[in-house]
Amino acid sequence: MNITERDQQYIWHPLTQHKVQQEILAVKKTKGVYITDEDNNVYIDAISSWYTSIYGHCNDYILDKVNRQMQQLDQVVFTGFTHQPAVDLAEALIGILPSEQQKIFFNDNGSTATEVGIKMALQYHHNQNHERKTMLAFEEGFHGDTFGAMSVSNLSVYHGAFEDHFLSVKRIPVPNGKNTGEILEQIKSIHKETPLAGFIYEPLVQGAAAMKIHDKNGLQEILAFCKTRDIILVADEVMTGFGKTGKKFASDYLSVQPDVVCMSKALTAGLLPMGATSCSQKIFDAFYDDDLAKGLFHGHTYTANPLSCAAALAGIELLNSEKIQQGIKKITEANLAFEEQIKLHPKVNATRTMGVIFALDLAVDLQRYGKARNKIFNTFLSKGVYLRPLGRTIYIVPPYVIKQEELAEVYKAIVEVLDGL
Secondary structure, three states: OOHHHHHHHOOOOOOOOOOOOOOOEEEEEEEEEEEEOOOOOOOEEEEEEHHHOOOOOOOHHHHHHHHHHHOOOOOOOOOOOOOHHHHHHHHHHHHHHOOEEEEEEEEOOHHHHHHHHHHHHHHHOOOOOOOOEEEEEOOOOOOOOOOHHHHHOOHHHHHHHHHHHHHEEEOOOOOEEEOOOOHHHHHHHHHOOOOOOEEEOOEEEEEEOOOOOOOOHHHHHHHHHHHHOOOOOEEEOOOOOOOOOOOOOHHOOOOOOEEEEEHHHHHOOOOOEEEEEEEEEEHHHHOOOEEEHOOOOOOOOOOOOHHHHHHHHHHHHHHHOOHHHHHHHHHHHHHHHHHHHHHOOOOOOEEEOOOEEEEEOOOOOOOOOOHHHHHHHHHHHOOOEEOOEEEEEEEEEEOOOOHHHHHHHHHHHHHHHHHHH
């Protein structure tokens, strides 16, 4: 039996309805921007494997750093212990995070990073005897699959079976440049009736909502209002962080800075699992007390795993390098040029781009995981390009090391798919 056949005997895959799912593709190896399957077919990874492998797969620099680390310290409990990779990483993160961030809480993945952020917001008020037990979130937001993260998300295809068990959450539309006043009035009304503990948001780009891009000025007004009411700002930068929007964090485009930042995905460059949640000194101080119950009693076995820390440190070094910054700039410019070329195509309804992120909406209706969408997915594979359409939205988030001719192949595949619809 091949790998796919063996897989089907025992494995339950994520985001998969196995009764209708097409055959799983077995991957044999990855390198740079390429994925190779067990039949030696090669594909350009045009979404950086869900926005993680942004410096290319099996990056030699990162592999070397992790290899050296595993010869000295592989894993140790992080309650009561610390180690240099974690301290080095915390210092490096504070050096690139939005200005108010002062403390780093390590966790396991994007969902747990946002889970901790939500807990910080809720317990911040609980520790001060404030009656604030409700979170604010955007419509169509996505923040992960653990219960707190599901609660503040708003895509029922992922979480519909669990909605009766969620935290208290109020939702608002994303700002589009015309509705900011209405949103502010809505928040005022909500906060008056149900005092809000925190506002969790994907700054400027909602990933799972098909790369929906917000109005920057409107978002700033919303954040500024929340600040005046001590509604804790929790920026979910799991998707947007580490350069994808053109800046190191999407929050860097905004004048109003978050109280909490959630990170994962590209944090460790796609090599190892890890998440982190940073916060301002104000948040940390609300937990700093003689009363043990006021501490943040949340932990993971692999918190601050030294190998993951080494991968993250190497990734930050690359992110700060001139080569990677030039790569981001070139992709950004290429995306803008491609947008000008493709936006008038008769099968395109809308386009948007920010940094290395590019998305277009097809002028046809497709279910998020329907047969028509799967047909487009397979067509891309047949052209040597790995893309995962979100319903009628085709998007790319390529590795920063992609060459212009490789990016041109991605654009060419998109045009050919559009021409074939």
